[in-house]
Amino acid sequence: MDNEAQQYTERDRSPRPSEAGTSSVPAGSEETSDTERPEGRSRFAWADRAAESVPGGRYTLAVLICLLFLTLFNTFVMxxxxxxxxxxxxxxxxxxxxxxxxxxxxxxxxxxxxxxxxxxxxxxxxxxxxxxxxxxxxxxxxxxxxxxxxxxxxxxxxxxxxxxxxxxxxxxxxxxxxxxxxxxxxxxxxxxxxxxxxxxxxxxxxxxxxxxxxxxxxxxxxxxxxxxxxxxxxxxxxxxxxxxxxxx
The missing domain is CATH 2.10.109.10 (Umud Fragment, subunit A)
Structure with missing residues (x-):
């Protein structure tokens, strides 16, 4: 009886035919998001590099961009x-x-x-x-x-x-x-x-x-x-x- 119960349990743990072709990792899992993160970071890599190259980092970069915009606006628009x-x-x-x-x-x-x-x-x-x-x-x-x-x-x-x-x-x-x-x-x-x-x-x-x-x-x-x-x-x-x- 014990052997039969053990065999039944092992058979019950095996994947059903309908599940055999599916991935064991659900959509949106951490493994999937890890492969997408480098692409997301690469979109703003230039800003990160620029911020690292100036004293004050992102704050200084934001001020410089604003000053550039105002200069162009004064020169060409109003x-x-x-x-x-x-x-x-x-x-x-x-x-x-x-x-x-x-x-x-x-x-x-x-x-x-x-x-x-x-x-x-x-x-x-x-x-x-x-x-x-x-x-x-x-x-x-x-x-x-x-x-x-x-x-x-x-x-x-x-x-x-x-x-x-x-x-x-x-x-x-x-x-x-x-x-x-x-x-x-x-x-x-x-x-x-x-x-x-x-x-x-x-x-x-x-x-x-x-x-x-x-x-x-x-x-x-x-x-x-x-x-x-x-x-x-x-x-x-x-x-x-x-x-x-x-x-x-």
């Missing part, structure tokens, strides 16, 4: 500028920090009348970056002033009261200019305290700034917080006709 003077009051105050969109004119678009732009004034205004409002584009005839003391662009009087500094006239200096193609005629909103295209009519370029000197369009006032706002193109120039018909 850059902050601080307003140093009152020439653009009341739109921009001294100390305001504006965000300049460097992509605004990079894909075929060009500055439009009313845009606030930052440009490199080297050789034209001075060896610095300036911020002014576009009043005339290539081909425009800009005249100051009409019988009511308003600026004229291509024969159309422009009401600048929505952004002109309170108490200022459009210009205390009369002028009548035609803007060459590929250039801009620029004025500050605070006409009584702005050195702009009017003051450089006799300088090289006639006070007109070439398009390739434009750094970008000022789109936002980012600081101080109580002055945070988006800069919109005013409607004052919306009815100005295209250049060409106003003079010939």
């Amino acid at each position: 850059q902050p500028f601080q307003i140093p003077s009152s020439s653009m009051e009341r739109s921009l105050r001294i100390g305001d920090r504006v965000l300049v969109n460097k992509l605004a004119y990079r894909f075929g678009s060009e500055p439009r009348r009313g845009d606030v732009v930052v440009f490199d004034g080297t050789g034209y205004f001075g060896n610095a970056d300036y911020v002014k409002r576009v009043v005339g584009v290539g081909g425009d005839r800009v005249v100051c002033c009409d019988q009511e003391g308003r600026l004229e662009v291509n024969g159309r009087s422009v009401d600048e009261s929505s952004f002109l500094y309170p108490g200022d006239s459009p210009s205390s200096v009369p002028f009548d200019v035609v803007v060459p193609e590929g250039r801009l005629f620029l004025l500050g909103d605070h006409r009584g305290d702005s050195s702009d295209s009017r003051d450089h009519l006799g300088s090289p370029g006639g006070g007109m700034i070439p398009l390739d000197a434009v750094i970008g369009r000022a789109d936002w006032i980012a600081w101080p917080a109580d002055h945070w706002t988006r800069l919109h193109r005013p409607d004052a120039y919306a009815r100005v006709p295209a250049a060409g018909g106003a003079h010939g």
